[in-house]
Amino acid sequence: MPSSPPAAPAPLPKAELHLHIEGTLEPELAFTLAERNGVTLPYASREELRSAYSFTDLQSFLNLYYALMAVLRTEDDFHDLADAYLTRARAQGVRHAEIFFDPQAHTARGVPLATVINGLARALDAAPERHGITTRLIMCFLRDESAESALATFEAARPHLDRITAVGLDSAEVGHPPSKFREVYALAREAGLKCVAHAGEEGPPAYVWEALDILGVDRIDHGVRCMEDERLVARLAAEQLPLTVCPLSNVRLRVIDDLADHPLPAMLDAGLLVTVNSDDPAYFGGYADDNFTAVRDALHLDDATLRTLARNSFRAAFLDEATREKYLKEVDAHQG
């Protein structure tokens, strides 16, 4: 009898801190939900849909990302989407996931906010027992919509704030600086929420400064362009303000030409609190551990650096200290 191949080593325990739940919609589930809801997709097959996953920049991705959301209509749809993500995440070593959702992308299509939140929350509530994953929910404002729309979304979400840990800011970055959302972030902070924002993905370092100084964020999502501004790097390093970097996303959206040129090692060398995340894994070719493996191979990262990245993910998470310590011990005890 031929011997079976050696089992793959267990992935490092890690937290996923930059994950758009709508960006986990795999073609298979998109077609299942389309059929369930009587929605016709403009693609004949999963293969044809997958072949559309070739992007020239952030906007070219967002066009498909928003179009495919048409299949998400019921509470069960949002539940099934989140549950499918959590199943994949656990297999990638994810122990804790802080999950973005885009309420305006759904309410604009006539899906009530409560449908979205209740569906996601049902999957997230079951996650510790069903998947061994703790979770948080982060409600994002679409920065290419108006400040008034963000404010109205926040007010509509007030009855659900017990389910929401933080607010975030996403969608098309250039031309929509963080300062546009000063007011809604002030309200969110007053309500006791944490604050994060995408900044420095396609936008300039000035947007990262605004996210820090005007929105008062606790983390920056992406932030890779901070490397163009020495003073900004010094500030982020001094404050140990976390950056949720998404390497495969950066390549697919052409923020970076080649993974081998990714600034991740330079960011670590500069003393930044960097984490590695998957952003929109159904579209960008990989989930959390796929991103770890990709940077390991392309950037020749050693085991100690990968462990630092895993530790950073828990250091940057919105966790109570006892749970954080428990997860950090799991990283230290991990046998690769």
Ligand SMILES: Nc1ncnc2[nH]cnc12
């Ligand atoms: N990478 C990204 N940048 C901005 N907005 C997004 N929404 C989903 N993915 C995003």
Ligand SMILES: [Zn+2]
């Ligand atoms: Zn993102």
